[in-house]
Amino acid sequence: MNYRASVLVYPKRGVLDTQGKAVQATLIRLGHGTLEEVRVGRYLQLLLEAPSEAAAREEGDRMCRELLVNDLIEEYSLQVEPA
Amino acid sequence: MNYRASVLVYPKRGVLDTQGKAVQATLIRLGHGTLEEVRVGRYLQLLLEAPSEAAAREEGDRMCRELLVNDLIEEYSLQVEPA
Numbered sequence: 001m002n003y004r005a006s007v008l009v010y011p012k013r014g015v016l017d018t019q020g021k022a023v024q025a026t027l028i029r030l031g032h033g034t035l036e037e038v039r040v041g042r043y044l045q046l047l048l049e050a051p052s053e054a055a056a057r058e059e060g061d062r063m064c065r066e067l068l069v070n071d072l073i074e075e076y077s078l079q080v081e082p083a
Numbered sequence: 084m085n086y087r088a089s090v091l092v093y094p095k096r097g098v099l100d101t102q103g104k105a106v107q108a109t110l111i112r113l114g115h116g117t118l119e120e121v122r123v124g125r126y127l128q129l130l131l132e133a134p135s136e137a138a139a140r141e142e143g144d145r146m147c148r149e150l151l152v153n154d155l156i157e158e159y160s161l162q163v164e165p166a
Contacts, residue, residue: 035130037128038127042124045121047119047120049119059117
């Protein structure tokens with residue numbers, strides 16, 4: 001069966017989010033004065049074949065650990081649903 | 084009141100997702116043979132002050148139109164919740 005795994009990868013709390021700071025400064029210059037914080041990360045959508053939702057989640061986690069996430073400075077969340 | 088706006092920005096259907104193709108090829112080389120498609124986009128989390136959820140959504144949409152999204156090749160989804 002096909003499953004869709006949605007991965008959000010973002011900087012760990014305490015890690016300087018330079019992209020976030022840059023986007024925030026630009027948005028404030030554009031007039032969005034009420035903006036207090038911006039965090040910028042990656043969004044990945046994976047379409048994969050798996051025997052069960054649990055198997056799809058386990059494979060998604062493995063992909064994150066092996067390639068998609070630098071766990072020194074990033075954390076991630078993973079949602080899996082039938083495609 | 085503070086609101087958290089979560090923005091997902093990803094390539095429009097039909098636009099070549101070169102990052103997605105590169106990530107897919109690497110994951111398949113790492114042994115994830117059941118992977119059928121990868122789409123790569125940006126995830127932004129905005130913390131902003133607003134009088135209501137509707138006002139926070141309207142400001143989030145404006146930020147997307149003004150800076151965060153290139154609507155020629157990208158589309159986005161926006162979720163707003165109290166922070």
